Amino acid sequence: MTRILGIDPGSQRTGVGIIDxxxxxxxxxxxxxxxxxLGAEDFARRLKLLAQGLNALIEEYRPDEVAIEQVFMGKSAISALKLGQARGAAICAVVMQDLPVHEYAAKEIKLAVVGKGGADKVQVQHMVGVMLNLQGKLQADAADALAVAITHAHVRATARRLGVDTRQAWSRK
Known part of the structure; x- marks a missing residue:
């Protein structure tokens, strides 16, 4: 059994999902x-809350591997920069715990979970609920984090069957 921590980084809310x-x-x-x-006094303290929250979850749930969504460039450079900083804080928090980190683009995650790279958030939430047999509506950020973890689980299983590492299993080259 392998435990995977999925992270959907955000500067206001960071989704976290854990699967086995x-x-x-x-x-x-x-x-x-x-x-x-959002309860933090300033942005630097948001990053501190993010790192502390991840550390607490890692201590409690003891994941073996971590998967995180890559940053995409949106309309606002400032928003993208803050997202990148949140992502960096998340990566630092898990690397400080000596956990391996695997990165996936949003399109890769949507393709793995829904079957098309242009799926919307509602479709991702629905499929995550179906795949994990969860009842009720999932909070969007947490659903995205579970989707990241599911994607890594699928890529990991494929890589294992092929006898290659996860990057080779997902690469189209």
């Missing part, structure tokens, strides 16, 4: 939550 995957490739939901960072 067995040797046959079956996934099981463990935990999900949005880490709400």
């Amino acid at each position: 995957i067995d040797d046959a490739g079956r996934t099981r939901h463990v935990h999900h939550v949005p880490l709400v960072l």
Whole structure:
């Protein structure tokens, strides 16, 4: 059994999702939550809350691997920069715990979970709920984090079957 922590980084809310995957490739939901960072006095303290929240979850759930969504360039350079800083804080938090980090683009995650790279958030939320047999509506950031973890679980299982590492299994080159 391998435990995967999925992270959907954000400067206001960071989604966190944890799943277990067995040797046959079956996934099981463990935990999900949005880490709400808006209560902090300033942006630097948001990053501190993010790192502390991830550290607490790592201590409690003891993941074996981490998967995180890559930053995409949106309309606002300032928003992209803040997202990148939040992503960096998240990566630092998990690397400081000596956990391996795997990165996936939003289109790759949507393709793996929904079957098309241009899927919308509602489709991702629905498929994550179906795949993990969860009831009720999922919070968007936590659903995205679970989707990142599911993507890594799928890529990891494929890589294992092919006898290659995860980057080679996902690469189209």
